[in-house]
Amino acid sequence: MTASALWQRYQDWLYYHEGLSLYLDVSRMRFDDRFVESMLPKFEQAFVQMKDLEAGEIANPDENRMVGHYWLRDPGLAPNEDLKKDIVETIEAIESFSSDVHSGQIHPPNAEKFTDILSIGIGGSALGPQFVAEALGEEAPLAIHFIDNTDPAGIDRRLEELGDRLNTTLVIVISKSGSTPEPRNGMLEVQNAFKQKGLDFSQHAIAITGRGSELDRLAESQGWLARFPMHDWVGGRTSEMSAVGLVPAALQGIHIQEMLEGAREMDIATRVPNLKSNPAALLALCWYFSGDGKGKKDMVVLPYKDSLLLFSRYLQQLVMESLGKEKDLDGNIVHQGIAVYGNKGSTDQHAYVQQLREGVPNFFLTFIEVLKDRNHSSIEVEPGVTSGDYLSGLLQGTRKALYENDRDSITVTIPEVTPRHVGALIALYDRAVGFYGFLVNVNAYHQPGVEAGKKAAAAVLDLQRKVMEVLQQEKTPIPLQTLAINVGKPDEVESIYKLVRHLAANDRGVKLHGDLSQPGSLTVSAF
Secondary structure, three states, rough: OOOOHHHHHHHHHHEEEEOOOEEEOOOOOOOOHHHHHHHHHHHHHHHHHHHHHHHOEEEOOOOOOOOOOOOOHHHOOOOHHHHHHHHHHHHHHHOOOOOOHHHHHOOOOOOOOOOHHHHEEEOHHHHHHHHHHHHHHOOOOEEEEOOOOOHHHHHHHHHHHHHHHHHEEEEEEEEEOOOHHHHHHHHHHHHHHHOOOOOOOOHHEEEEEOOOOHHHHHHHHHOOOEEEEEOOOOOHOOOOOOOHHHHHHOOOOOOHHHHHHHHHHHHHHOOOOHHHOHHHHHHHHHHHHHHHHOOEEEEEEEEEEEHOOOOHHHHHHHHHHOOOEOOOOOOOOOOOOOOOOOOOOHHHHHHHHHHHHHHHOOOEEHHHHHHOOOOOOOOEOOOEHHHHHHHHHHHHHHHHHHHOOOOOOOEEEEOOOOOHHHHHHHHHEEEHHHHHHHHHOOOOOOOHHHHHHHHHHHHHHHHHHHHHHHHHHOOEEHHHHHHHHHHOOOHHHHHHHHHHHHHHHHHHHHHHHEEOOOOOOOOOEOO
C-alpha cells in the first residue's frame, strides 16, 4: 500500500474521543471491507448481548451471578435501588476512611500517622492495584507494598522492606471468600510478624471481602479498623473500580472519582451500537481478524511510558482468564483464548523486538502512546531533540518497521497518565474483552480452569498430610513405592516423591536416604 493510501486509511479508521483526547488507530491491521461487512451481524448481536448484561442478566448460570462491574462507575445503571445505594455508600465510606487516615484521625496505636500500606491479595486483587499504584502513585502520602503470592521468601522481602515501619503500616487483606489460600497465608504470615514485634495486628488491619465471609467474620470479631465489601457480581479481574482497587488508590492519594469518571466516559463511548464509532468494538474486531476468531496470534502490549509498565501484566489476566475457555456456550470444545505478553518501550527495542520484526509472525502488537513527556520542560539531548522525542520516534519507527515486514499493530494514544485516563483504559479493555467473548461465543465472566487448579492443589496438600501420618508410624526408612502403597495411592509415587523432597529440603520432619539422582531407589523416614 502506498504512503498516500496508508494516510487515507489512517484517517478513515481513526477513532477519537474528544472528551478524553484519546485516539485509537487500527489502520495498521490489514482487514478489508469485505471482512468488516461479514462481521457486522456478529456485532449487532454482541451489542444487544452487552446491553442485556449491563441490565442485570444472569451471566453465570452455574453460579446464578450477574456481572455488574459497569455499575461501579455509574451506580444509576444498577438494576435496583439496593445495589445503587450499596455502591454509592461504599465509595463514600472509602473516601471518608482514607481522609481520616491521611489526617491522622485514624492512626496506629503508637504513632500519629500510618506511613505505609501492605496490600495482601492474589490475581485481580493484586494486579489492578499494582498497575494503578505504578501508574499514579508516585507522590503517594503512604508508600504501598504488595504480597501477591504464597512464596515465603517473597513475603520475607516485603516485611524486610518495611522493617521498623511495621508499627506504622496499614494492612489491607483482600479476599472475597476469606478462604483463598494465597491471601489467607499472607495474612497469617503478616499477623505472625506483628505478633513477633508485640504489635496488635487488629489495630493495623482492614478487610475487603464478601459480606458474611470467613474473613468478614474474623475482622468483625477481632475489631479490625474497617471492612469494605466485595460483591459476588464483580469478578476479580474486573474489580479495580470496586473497593478492591479504590481503597488502596484512595489511601495513596489518587483521585478515585476521576478514575471512575474516566471509566464512565469510556463506558458511554463503548455502548454506541456502531462498529466504527465504538473503540472497544474496534479492538474486538482487530483481535478477531488477527487470530481468525481462534486466538491464532498473540497480543503483544508495549506501553511507551515507564508508569504504564504493569499494564501488559494487568491485561494478561483480564484477557487470558476471561477468554481462555475449553468450551463455548453451547458446550462445544473450542479451546479459545488470546495469549498476552509485553513489557515496555523502548526497553523492548533492545529485547524481543528483534523477533517481532524478523521472527515468527505469530502476534499482533498494541502500542500504548502517551503524548505528554513530563510535567516540566525538557533539555535537548541533541540539537532540537529531547529524550521524549526519542521515545516517540522509537515508537513510530517500530510501528513502521513492523508494518513493512507484514506485522500488524494497533495504537492507543492518551494525552497523559492521569487517574481519568487510567480509568478510561481499564474500561476500554473491560468492554473489548466482553465484546470478543460474545463474538466467539464463550463466557468471559467465569473461570472454571482456575477453580480446577485450586481443587488440584488442595488434593496435593491432603496427600501430604496422609504421607506424614504414615511416615510418623514407621520405625525405619521405607521405599517410596511402599510409602505410596501404605498411603493408599500406589499410582502416585512421583507426586509423593516431590512432596517428601520438598519437606526434606525445608527440615519439615522428613529425611531422604540414598542416591538423590536415582529417585526410585530412595527410602524415606520421619524424624
